Amino acid sequence: MRTILKAMAILATAVTITSGAARAEYPERVITLIVPFAAGGAADVTGRIMADAIGKRLGQSVIVENVAGAGGTTGIARGASSEGDGYTIVLGHMGTHAAAPALYPQLAYDPSSSFKPLGLVTRSPIIVFARKDLPAKNFAEFLEYARSHPTEYTNGHSGAGSISHITCALLSSVGKFEATLVPYRGNGPMMNDMLGGSVDFSCDLVVSVSSQVKGQAVKGLAVAAKERSKAVPDVPTTVEAGLPDFQADTWTGLFVPATTPDEIAQRLEAAITSSLDDPEVRKRLEDLGAEVPKPDERGGRYLADLVSSERLRWAEVIKSANITIAQ
Template sequence: MRRSFPSAVMALAGLALAWTGSPAAAQDWPTRPVTLIVPFLAGGPIDVIARVQAQKLGEILGQTVIVENVGGGGGALGAQRIARGTPDGYIFVMGNVGTHAYHPTLYAKPLYDPVADFAPVGLTTESPRLLVARPTLPVADLKGFVAFAKANHATMSFGSGGLGSATHVPCLLVNQAMGVTVTHVPYRGAAPAMQDVIGGRTDYMCDSIQTAVPQVKQNNVKALAVLSAVRSPLLPEVPTAAEAGLPGVEADTWNAVFLPKGTPEPIVRKLVAAVNQTLDDPTVRKRLDELGLAIVPPERRGPDYLATFVKSEIARWAPAIQAAGLKVE
């Protein structure tokens, strides 16, 4: 009896596992609330985007979508949780260029493989970075900022939402273009980084357009340049970096949904369909448009496109990170 009891337990566990991974169980998904991991603190740009989409996504899935913030490591800790997560469809992540393009080059020992450890669902939105400075910085435009930075870079600092985050690497491009080295101050999220720019404790940051614009309009920070090929309709008076005399600084960011690797295909397909339906909802589209986000068109959505896109983005950003000599041990 003592020898057979563990065997019986193992048999029952095997039956349970077989059931949860069965096609029928996958087709019934979801039967309980699902969790969307935002790999940054609440109040940051990714958090805003996720919460706009989560409510509608829950309505479509017929279950509550719980948004859980897991900050740290420039988004790496939250993404790592998905890479190691149970592939049952009940946990997925809103990744971005930082978590899935910068990470493998940035880390000497990456916490995960952005390609091999995830089941891609699809791109959702894109947006430019905005270079903003503290309100007391004695400059009026990008030209003045460049001159000031060249003269004072040894005593200046810039903030970001974490080492290797999508608010960190774009500022490295700015610094490289100016030919200066500035002290980097990493935070656990973009929101506290912005608060220190507003308070004058750091000099500048490269924030997401959707969270930076309200601060610009309230005169809490100075908008110096849009780090994109074109101006933003939210701030049409603010030039691109190239227009203002600093060419080669384009740092559009993107957001995308990923499941753990090995998630059953029927679940992946259902989440793909639900995410696409969410992006096509007029109310969601209106809100994302108000935030200055571009919704990815249908031809650039889906798992296949995202899988190829992530590989190309890793290759695109590797030279800039390597040129900056940036490496997390």
């Protein structure tokens, strides 16, 4: 019996050593980073910047796979069902990990339990902008007119449940006014109509409209943050403009499937943190109009807490605005 027990102990030790050695060799092959949106957008460019930076730190290629559809949830679902071996990373954001559970009752993943969060990558505040010939000269005048002329303003957005939709819903709630909603299939068609003067205002990421604001093709009214955005420094914050309770930003973070071993997740988290400290990486992200998270906003634990709090916040906004998506 002693001989058998000794043999079993030796075997168990060998298995543990072999497993540890295998994980220590990670990564041995190409890593895939799933971006749940089409190529060319801000999320895609962010993903490619991070893929390049992480790959350099791990000594292995990280390729981007665009899996678009259903507001980003198609790609996130694929990531959630992937093998947890460290060779699949997922880029998620406020929409896919905070708003989606309230918008899609049959969501194929749980933002909290289906993933291990690795860390926040960027933040981008929301900007309220309007057609360039809107009579309101500033945000205060905009609010005053909207409150005294219910539903007269037209609020263009990128489709039911989009970031532009739910953030403007929050604006209307906090600002205590109603507007006439005009849905579009994407930001492009909405922006075309605004440039043509047939839509009054909208909300979106600073990174998505900073060039039009700086070129004065549209009027930047306020940035929903406590500090001005470097991308549009001439646009006041909602704090300065008199509506401090309207604070909203979108964020992107990186995740791995929940079954990924802790030691691999920790290596990836360290690579992300190191990447964000790299001046070149920071500049590339900031040139997009994004904000790089401060040191105390990094790491998996912070991102996990952010996902939990954001889910609660946006669920309330979506429910109050009665926002639904046909499935």
